[in-house]
Amino acid sequence: MAVPAPVLTMSGIGKQFPGVKALDGVDLRLLPGEVHALMGENGAGKSTLIKVLTGVYPADAGTIELGGATVAFGSPLEAQQAGISTVYQEVNLCTNLSVAENIFIGREPRRFGRIDWKRMRARANELLSRLELSLDVSAPLSTYSLAIQQMVAIARAIDVDARVLILDEPTSSLDADEVEQLFRVMRRLKEEGIAILFVSHFLDQIYEISDRMTILRNGRLVGEYLTKELPQVELVAKMIGQELAALERLHGEAKVFARPLIEARELGRAGAIEPFSLTIHEGEVVGLAGLLGSGRTEIARLLFGADHAGTGEIAVSGSQTSLRTPRAAMTHKIAFCSENRKADGLVPDLTVRENIILALQATRGWTRPVPREQQDELVGKYIKALRISPPNPEHLVRNLSGGNQQKVLLARWLILEPRLLILDEPTRGIDVGAKTEIQRLVAELSDGGMAVLFISAELEEVLRLSHKVEVLRDRRLVAELPNDDSLTTDVLMETIASGGRTS
């Protein structure tokens, strides 16, 4: 197979930040009509490389060639005009504007200085049909799902005659069907000869869609490989630089749990989750499995008092109680790491230290500050234990990478020494290394007697950690399955699909 001339070549790229060498001699080439995966752990330099390419940062060393000519972009706009478009992890669109407006914002087709609405709608339809989508382009974007919004972002990106399309973790908030839809679009764009640079933490997706990959580690190039020639195990080893220890069984023998911690009976909330009953024992890891929107987060929020339950009752350690506020749940030593760490987890303007002690301080009230020595000790301990990077407690949380933000949130709750820890998608969007760390931590905590409610979209992960698995479908708890040898991801998927009627 003859290799066509690359549309984009980056060679010897170096980038220095105060105190860190973010990139050091990295090469990357993109061929027309291929999906190229950029792989690496959090902090390996993927985002920095993309930012150098799109002109957000200037490169300190190295050259970028686009279509044979050397380029250096001063801003993302220049890069876009040259044919390099980027769709970021968080959709950067205005959900209150219409689909068409979002596609053409800033470059609306004009006639006599006024916006030519008719032509705008027509062109929007044209663009979307290129992605095999048919939408009402004058409807507000907010009426469509996150996946569709993602597609609209892509439509916006390819309108400007893109030669290179960069997708930075586009799938992290999509469910399986939506990912499939996105992949169809990607394959279609590939046929048109666009080079796609794809970043994702989901290895299965990488193997499904990508043709070639470039692996980075600690700001250095590990190598470029053909996807089909690199087995997954080797990929992971190259990413983290060591062989991944087998994680098949994190729990030893099946344990018997005698002391119920939380007993929910017919707990429910109209429009969120049908009444359900659930018992969580001390030291037990309960997994919640189900599709996105099946009510996983809703159960967690009810158990934490973040939402009010409409029906049912709840008992903690055998005594009847009501969890009307997060504060009330916290007095029962229940902790909740929320799924959306940006919106309802962290305070971005505060430092790592302040974010970590926030919940502890809240339980003490404002009149009794946590002494500074105790703060430094606690924060230092968890920065070390969770390997938060950079290990500077006075760093603003907004400047941390996603995985490290997740660890900060986890640390906030761990210092409270909760009896029940609710983890809603704690490993989403974080790299393999951090993921195994968090999984191992969950196993350790439960061995120490802490109960854990573990929510994850990845069934393998749920299966690996949980003692029992609650299956959700369409906002209803449909089955409770003990995690013995007979339980596999296939069984789980069947249960989700069948709604628990047959099994």
Added chain:
Amino acid sequence: MRRLLWPVVVLVLLLVLNVFFTPSFFSIEVKDGHLYGSLIDILRFGAPLILVSLGMTLVIATGGIDLSVGSVVAIAGALACLQISQDASVFTAVVLALGLSVVLGAWNGFLVAAVGIQPIIATLILMVAGRGLAQLITDGQIITINSPEYKLIGGGYWLTLPFSVILVIIVLGITAFLTRRLALGMLIESVGGNAEASRLAGIRSRGIIIMVYAFAALCAGVAGLMISSNVSSADGNNAGLWIELDAILAVVIGGTSLSGGRFSLSGTVLGALIIQTLTTTIYSIGVPPETTLLFKALVVTAVCLIQSPSFRAKVFRRRGRTAPPSPAAEEKVRVTA
């Protein structure tokens, strides 16, 4: 501390500017055991604004805003003067006035935190109605009083210093203690930085917000006492008029973002001093009265622009390229002014 660099530079520039017009500007002398001088005057006349700005800082840090402080200034002064004119003791008058201020502030906080009205609307109610309340108290008249004890608050001296300056130092000290030594500051910044995350972290943000609005009104109440004491009269119509806007400006110049979160008390004090120095400067360098407001607007715009990192980056980059001398920058000043 680097973010306080620009406010300090501006303040120093303003002060130095005064020396060219009034060579004795920096001289401070002791007369009858009291300190006198232009600098002391700036502190003395700036005291009410500093107080109101301190309260405003905390409100803005929670992501709110308090437009009613000017009205509270008027109400507190009116109630105190009314009491004194009816032969109540100064102590009773002060306690009643400050008590009413706290109640009014707590009402604002209740509307914001418990009812869920947007802060600008919730406090607009008291801003408008409060003037009426103040006039109701004074019966539409200007109450004039003659009480040497009451005069101390705004116009008197203690330990050679103006008493109002001492009051400011005390309130500033208490505020700094509550917010920086105790945990109130962090919780306020957390609520202002991300309200939902704060709720899920177990912070009782409702109580904190009510407390902060009550504190802002208390500061305004003290400022109201100072203003009315200084002129020995209460004017429900004009006391503290537009002080809320000056206070918001002081907070912003001091580097606290209007969107809430991080706040800086020392920045706010600097901001209030800049505004007061500017007012003094306008008189001392003899700007024609009809252009004082325009002059003030231009200076404040310039201060805000100098503080904006993105603006500075633009100007410096332009210079680096030795392009024509930034016409866009000048245009901007004119437009925003």
